[in-house]
Amino acid sequence: MALAGNPNAGKTTLFNSLTGARQHVGNYPGITVDYKEGAFTHISHGNNKREKQEIILTDLPGTYSLTAYSVEEVVARDYLVNEKPQVVINIVDASNLERNLYLTTQFLELGCPLVIALNMIDVAKDRGIGVKTEKLAELLGVPVLPIIARMGQGTEDLIDQAILQADQPWQPRDISYGEDLDEVIMEMVAIIADTHFLIHTYPARFTAIKYLEQDEQILSKGQEEDRDTAVRLEQKVLQVSEHLLKTLDAYPEAIIADHRYGFIKSILRQGVQSHSYDDDRLYTSDKIDKVLTNRLLGPVIMLLILFGLYQFTFSWSALPVAGLESFFGWLGGQADTHLPDGPLKSMIISGVIDGMGGVLGFVPLIAFMFFGIAALEDSGYLARVAFMMDRIFRIFGLHGSSVMPFIVSGGIAGGCAVPGVMATRTLRSPKERMATLLTVPFMNCGAKVPVIALLIGTFFSEHKALYMFGFTLLSWIVALLAAKLLRITVLKGAATPFVMELPPYRFPTLRGLAIHTWERTWQYIKKAGTVILGISILLWAMMTYPGLSLEQRASFEQQRQTLRAGFSQEVIAESTMKNEASSSEATTLRHKLTSIDQQESEQALRNSLAGRIGITLEPISRFAGFDWRTNIALVGGVAAKEVIISTLGTAYSIGKIETESVDSLSERLIRSPHWNKVVAVSVLVFISFYAPCFVTVVCIAKEAGHWGWALFSVSFNTLFAFFLATAIYQIGNWLG
Numbered sequence: 141m142a143l144a145g146n147p148n149a150g151k152t153t154l155f156n157s158l159t160g161a162r163q164h165v166g167n168y169p170g171i172t173v174d175y176k177e178g179a180f181t182h183i184s185h186g187n188n189k190r191e192k193q194e195i196i197l198t199d200l201p202g203t204y205s206l207t208a209y210s211v212e213e214v215v216a217r218d219y220l221v222n223e224k225p226q227v228v229i230n231i232v233d234a235s236n237l238e239r240n241l242y243l244t245t246q247f248l249e250l251g252c253p254l255v256i257a258l259n260m261i262d263v264a265k266d267r268g269i270g271v272k273t274e275k276l277a278e279l280l281g282v283p284v285l286p287i288i289a290r291m292g293q294g295t296e297d298l299i300d301q302a303i304l305q306a307d308q309p310w311q312p313r314d315i316s317y318g319e320d321l322d323e324v325i326m327e328m329v330a331i332i333a334d335t336h337f338l339i340h341t342y343p344a345r346f347t348a349i350k351y352l353e354q355d356e357q358i359l360s361k362g363q364e365e366d367r368d369t370a371v372r373l374e375q376k377v378l379q380v381s382e383h384l385l386k387t388l389d390a391y392p393e394a395i396i397a398d399h400r401y402g403f404i405k406s407i408l409r410q411g412v413q414s415h416s417y418d419d420d421r422l423y424t425s426d427k428i429d430k431v432l433t434n435r436l437l438g439p440v441i442m443l444l445i446l447f448g449l450y451q452f453t454f455s456w457s458a459l460p461v462a463g464l465e466s467f468f469g470w471l472g473g474q475a476d477t478h479l480p481d482g483p484l485k486s487m488i489i490s491g492v493i494d495g496m497g498g499v500l501g502f503v504p505l506i507a508f509m510f511f512g513i514a515a516l517e518d519s520g521y522l523a524r525v526a527f528m529m530d531r532i533f534r535i536f537g538l539h540g541s542s543v544m545p546f547i548v549s550g551g552i553a554g555g556c557a558v559p560g561v562m563a564t565r566t567l568r569s570p571k572e573r574m575a576t577l578l579t580v581p582f583m584n585c586g587a588k589v590p591v592i593a594l595l596i597g598t599f600f601s602e603h604k605a606l607y608m609f610g611f612t613l614l615s616w617i618v619a620l621l622a623a624k625l626l627r628i629t630v631l632k633g634a635a636t637p638f639v640m641e642l643p644p645y646r647f648p649t650l651r652g653l654a655i656h657t658w659e660r661t662w663q664y665i666k667k668a669g670t671v672i673l674g675i676s677i678l679l680w681a682m683m684t685y686p687g688l689s690l691e692q693r694a695s696f697e698q699q700r701q702t703l704r705a706g707f708s709q710e711v712i713a714e715s716t717m718k719n720e721a722s723s724s725e726a727t728t729l730r731h732k733l734t735s736i737d738q739q740e741s742e743q744a745l746r747n748s749l750a751g752r753i754g755i756t757l758e759p760i761s762r763f764a765g766f767d768w769r770t771n772i773a774l775v776g777g778v779a780a781k782e783v784i785i786s787t788l789g790t791a792y793s794i795g796k797i798e799t800e801s802v803d804s805l806s807e808r809l810i811r812s813p814h815w816n817k818v819v820a821v822s823v824l825v826f827i828s829f830y831a832p833c834f835v836t837v838v839c840i841a842k843e844a845g846h847w848g849w850a851l852f853s854v855s856f857n858t859l860f861a862f863f864l865a866t867a868i869y870q871i872g873n874w875l876g
């Protein structure tokens with residue numbers, strides 16, 4: 141057995157009390173740089189049998205961490221990984237828990253068999269600090285035994301427990317270090333696992349973290365072991381360090397330390413530690429948290445902050461969004477007047493400008509949303525949101541670690557389910573993980589936000605922020621209910637305890653916010669310019685071809701001829717002039733001609749490949765209030781949700797005639813007989829909850845390790861969404 145802990149935690153005192161050897165007990169740091177061994181006989185009381193055992197105990201030098209910053213740390217760590225003691229007794233000073241548990245987090249990451257001796261409970265008591273050992277043990281996943289080393293109290297039970305833990309397989313535990321670092325760590329772990337880099341000595345994740353902490357010893361060991369891999373890892377560290385310096389103005393070491401303390405704080409605040417000392421000694425972060433994560437006040441403030449975020453996003457982005465909308469309108473008009481008629485013109489106007497314009501037009505909205513979320517994230521508030529949501533999540537059979545995947549997927553708005561699905565890796569229980577994996581696509585990802593914003597802006601323009609807020613709440617409620625449903629049916633199983641990291645509050649830097657906002661916005665723009673453009677053109681083609689047969693076209697031309705025959709030459713000439721005050725006769729002719737043109741293009745759209753698909757689905761989709769044009773957009777949305785807007789734009793622009801003024805998709809929808817507020821809500825609900833986009837489905841299959849779950853996700857979500865949409869449409873109509 142090895143004794144490890146902070147200096148002055150009481151290792152030597154315990155060592156002496158157990159072994160009876162004369163050791164020097166002192167306060168000078170560095171006094172036990174060489175480890176000392178001693179032996180004693182222990183009579184264990186397990187299983188009602190008295191068993192005698194010979195135990196060899198090693199007193200390790202006191203350290204504050206397992207990163208090789210000092211000789212003591214190198215000695216202690218080398219002993220652990222090279223000698224591999226059968227069990228480690230981590231002595232923790234109960235009167236100084238927060239600082240002492242910092243080392244404990246690294247034993248957890250190393251994964252050695254561990255028992256915690258909670259020492260100096262007499263001192264803690266004197267200072268008015270109470271510690272709930274069972275709760276602490278549950279949250280750390282390690283046995284915790286209270287002792288008073290100086291009086292030899294509790295040491296028998298401690299050794300009994302240590303014997304039980306001895307020789308357990310090493311089991312490294314993951315602690316999350318925030319989005320940026322977790323991603324790099326995952327990449328580094330993959331490299332390490334591939335090349336078996338230092339794997340005989342350290343767990344892969346441990347090595348990755350020590351690389352990020354710039355641990356001299358491991359860096360040089362790495363160079364000796366395998367130069368290529370070492371260089372690859374160092375490069376990863378360099379990249380992420382630069383990124384963190386730019387965005388958070390901090391080195392990885394600092395972020396890692398912050399998260400470890402956050403991890404500890406969240407354990408302590410879950411009823412582990414109770415104080416009776418006065419408030420003056422609380423840190424600023426803790427003071428802020430007293431209000432912001434208060435049981436009653438916290439959630440209210442959280443809802444207000446989120447509502448404020450939507451208000452900010454919608455009001456500040458309204459002007460630039462309108463500006464871009466009219467710009468694309470103008471661009472369409474220019475293309476209309478300057479390009480020769482034909483399929484190329486149709487593709488550029490309907491496929492490219494309307495399609496891309498619909499997606500790009502929302503760039504300001506997305507950027508403002510990302511800015512707000514970056515501010516919440518960089519300040520540390522987002523972690524508090526997760527902390528508060530955890531209480532709710534348990535009720536629905538999800539784990540506290542599910543909250544982050546939900547937020548990453550767009551829980552507040554504007555995320556993406558792909559990283560969300562990958563973020564579920566932090567969940568240990570396979571059932572909780574599956575339930576999370578299957579419900580994160582319900583969140584309002586960055587691709588759904590513009591669609592939601594468009595429909596809300598069109599049909600509920602008076603209360604945009606309120607409706608956005610409502611839809612966000614709805615998506616959470618539905619996701620949680622669906623999770624509960626899964627957890628009481630196909631994914632039945634017990635809940636596991638949860639520890640959540642709470643980093644201290646920081647003032648976000650403007651530079652960091654700008655970089656975070658730009659990175660995500662640029663990704664959105666890039667996607668619009670590549671994938672979405674491609675799908676948009678493909679869908680345009682599906683909506684244009686095969687088009688009308690020669691006879692059909694001739695028949696429409698015939699109708700126009702017959703109509704014109706009834707008017708004089710002057711009236712016909714006058715009717716072709718746009719935007720001029722014309723006689724009533726010319727206006728009538730123009731309207732009648734327009735109506736024929738409309739019938740022709742509608743006929744063409746119906747006859748197109750996409751049109752036929754939409755029409756085939758209409759007998760079913762009618763129950764939820766979707767017309768065949770909307771169906772085309774919804775089917776297209778399975779490729780990528782952004783496409784819904786661009787396809788609606790194209791579907792409703794192909795059926796429209798250019799003699800009318802160039803107008804926006806909103807105006808077209810408002811005028812369409814197929815759309816009203818009830819349909820808008822029904823479509824919104826369907827879009828929120830139906831099949832995840834293609835990339836997410838692939839990701840789910842990969843993460844779940846089975847295509848069955850991906851298919852389940854597609855069919856379950858679509859049926860579920862359709863059921864909800866139908867209910868809303870039917871009830872809405874019934875209520876009038």
Ligand code: GDP
Binds near residue numbers: 259262
């Ligand atoms: P080490 O640095 O971890 O080896 O710590 P030591 O064993 O040298 O202990 C540091 C000081 O704490 C000594 O003065 C011990 O007498 C004292 N000490 C150790 N255990 C206890 C305890 O349970 N209660 C109290 N009150 N003092 C203790």
Ligand code: MG
Binds near residue numbers: 153
């Ligand atoms: Mg000592």
